[in-house]
Amino acid sequence: MADPASLAAISGTLELVNKSVDLVRNLRKKGDDELTAAEMRNTLIDLLDDLVEVKSEFVSLKAVLLSKDEEIQDLKDKLQGKNELKYDGLLYWKEGDTTAFCPICYENEGKVIHLNYWAGSNMYPPNWTCKVCKNGFSLKR
Numbered sequence: 001m002a003d004p005a006s007l008a009a010i011s012g013t014l015e016l017v018n019k020s021v022d023l024v025r026n027l028r029k030k031g032d033d034e035l036t037a038a039e040m041r042n043t044l045i046d047l048l049d050d051l052v053e054v055k056s057e058f059v060s061l062k063a064v065l066l067s068k069d070e071e072i073q074d075l076k077d078k079l080q081g082k083n084e085l086k087y088d089g090l091l092y093w094k095e096g097d098t099t100a101f102c103p104i105c106y107e108n109e110g111k112v113i114h115l116n117y118w119a120g121s122n123m124y125p126p127n128w129t130c131k132v133c134k135n136g137f138s139l140k141r
C-alpha cells in the first residue's frame with residue numbers, strides 16, 4: 001500500500017525517463033547526415049533538462065524510501081515488544097493479553113499456544129490446560 005505522493009513521484013520519474021529515451025531514439029532514426037547542428041544542440045539541451053529533473057526526482061524518492069525504512073523498523077520494534085512473552089516462573093504471558101501461554105509448547109518447539117482456563121474446578125487441580133500437549137498447570141504451587 002504505497003502512498004499516492006510516492007506513486008505520483010515514481011510515475012513522474014518514469015515518464016521523464018521514457019521521454020528522454022524517445023528523444024535519443026528519434027535522434028538515431030534521423031541519422032547523422034540529416035541532423036543539423038542546431039537540432040542536435042536543442043535535443044541535447046532538452047535531454048540535459050530531463051536528466052537534471054530525473055536526478056532531483058530520484059533524490060526525493062531516496063528520501064521517501066529512507067523514511068519508509070525508518071517507519072518499517074519502528075513498526076518491527078513495536079511488534080517485537082508487543083509479542084514478547086514474559087515468564088512468571090510457571091506460565092508465559094504477553095503484554096495486554098489475559099490468557100497465558102503453554103510453557104512446554106513454547107520452550108520445546110517455540111510454539112505460542114494459548115492455554116485454556118478452568119475456573120473454580122477444585123476436582124481438577126490444573127487451572128490452565130494446553131489443548132496441544134495436554135499438560136495442565138496449576139497456579140497453586
Ligand SMILES: [Zn+2]
Pocket residue numbers: 102103104105106113130131132133134135
Ligand atoms: Zn502445550
